Amino acid sequence: MTLYEAISVRVSTRSFDGAQLTPEQLGDLGDLCRQLEEEGTQDSPFGNKVRLAIAGSEIGSKPVRMGTYGLIANASGFAVPAVARGGKLSGTMEDVGWTVEKLVLELTARGYATCWIGGVFSRSRSAEVVQAKEDELVPAIIAFGWPADKRKLADRLVTASARARARKPIEEIAFDLAAERSYGPLSDVASDTSSDSVRTTPGGRFEEPWPAVLRAVQEAPSASNKQPWRLVRIRSEKPSGSEPIPSEWFLFLDEDKIYNNGTREVHLQNLDLGIAMRHFQIAAEEKGLAGRWIPVSRLSSGSKDNAALKAALDFGQDRGWTACALWS
Ligand SMILES: Cc1cc2nc3c(=O)[nH]c(=O)nc-3n(C[C@H](O)[C@H](O)[C@H](O)COP(=O)(O)O)c2cc1C
Numbered sequence: 029m030t031l032y033e034a035i036s037v038r039v040s041t042r043s044f045d046g047a048q049l050t051p052e053q054l055g056d057l058g059d060l061c062r063q064l065e066e067e068g069t070q071d072s073p074f075g076n077k078v079r080l081a082i083a084g085s086e087i088g089s090k091p092v093r094m095g096t097y098g099l100i101a102n103a104s105g106f107a108v109p110a111v112a113r114g115g116k117l118s119g120t121m122e123d124v125g126w127t128v129e130k131l132v133l134e135l136t137a138r139g140y141a142t143c144w145i146g147g148v149f150s151r152s153r154s155a156e157v158v159q160a161k162e163d164e165l166v167p168a169i170i171a172f173g174w175p176a177d178k179r180k181l182a183d184r185l186v187t188a189s190a191r192a193r194a195r196k197p198i199e200e201i202a203f204d205l206a207a208e209r210s211y212g213p214l215s216d217v218a219s220d221t222s223s224d225s226v227r228t229t230p231g232g233r234f235e236e237p238w239p240a241v242l243r244a245v246q247e248a249p250s251a252s253n254k255q256p257w258r259l260v261r262i263r264s265e266k267p268s269g270s271e272p273i274p275s276e277w278f279l280f281l282d283e284d285k286i287y288n289n290g291t292r293e294v295h296l297q298n299l300d301l302g303i304a305m306r307h308f309q310i311a312a313e314e315k316g317l318a319g320r321w322i323p324v325s326r327l328s329s330g331s332k333d334n335a336a337l338k339a340a341l342d343f344g345q346d347r348g349w350t351a352c353a354l355w356s
Pocket residue numbers: 038039040041042099143144145146147148168191247248249250251252253296299300303
């Protein structure tokens with residue numbers, strides 16, 4: 029299973045069968061964590077270093093517990109990230125979401141079921157597992173194992189599409205901003221002559237292969253399923269009949285301020301953004317679309333003066349969203 033396929037298979041699982049892990053499985057997961065840590069600083073959007081550790085219940089040992097009370101039952105193990113504390117603008121949460129979601133998808137591809145836990149878990153126990161230093165924090169953990177109900181696992185592929193029903197429709201999360209009023213293959217959409225050059229475009233109206241990329245974001249897990257990610261496409265070049273149309277995308281956070289700032293240094297919705305960036309990147313690579321995420325804070329002032337980029341920033345800001353990164 030590829031990571032792209034894993035995006036559609038993954039579903040949060042909270043009730044596991046309690047199976048213990050073999051030394052080979054634990055070794056494999058340890059290697060995976062090392063690999064992701066190494067990739068980390070080079071490929072994470074904000075360049076923060078995320079460390080990862082696994083607490084697994086080994087054969088013959090007691091089940092691992094992480095203070096999740098009744099919420100999570102019989103997990104075979106937990107993955108625990110640590111990151112150096114930084115302000116909200118330093119992108120630490122986004123980078124944890126980015127790195128840990130790849131771990132989640134790797135686990136999914138290996139047949140494990142998973143659940144992000146950002147709410148109730150033992151901060152002290154998890155800090156011990158990852159040997160968190162004084163300046164580091166553990167924003168969330170991942171429970172993993174095999175589902176208590178094995179049938180559910182088999183049903184997952186079948187029900188993957190049903191899950192979309194628990195998601196906002198694409199047209200509520202992705203928007204198309206034409207730099208010019210009307211051009212190219214979307215002229216049927218662009219034919220409205222209203223003074224507002226901004227249209228919300230139903231998902232189906234994005235030409236191939238973008239719908240697959242947007243669906244990958246739509247399928248991303250998010251804290252309390254709030255789906256706070258918003259994407260605005262900028263088409264700054266006039267397409268020459270080529271598809272896909274050269275596109276850049278701004279990612280915004282439609283923040284629930286009380287929810288996202290309730291837990292001191294942990295901002296669960298900024299984790300959500302990192303997760304969404306990872307899903308977007310995996311799907312874009314799968315579809316042969318070249319690009320990478322650039323934090324808005326690192327865009328040169330010159331590029332912010334670019335009319336198309338500025339219009340996209342204004343579009344989001346008018347709606348009360350916070351700009352996070354540009355995929356370009
Ligand atoms: C950052 C983050 C934190 C989460 N925290 C919890 C949690 O504390 N408890 C829980 O049961 N689920 C938690 N979830 C799982 C979400 O509820 C779940 O992803 C969402 O409802 C969508 O369902 P799905 O993952 O099955 O697609 C969390 C998810 C994310 C991304």
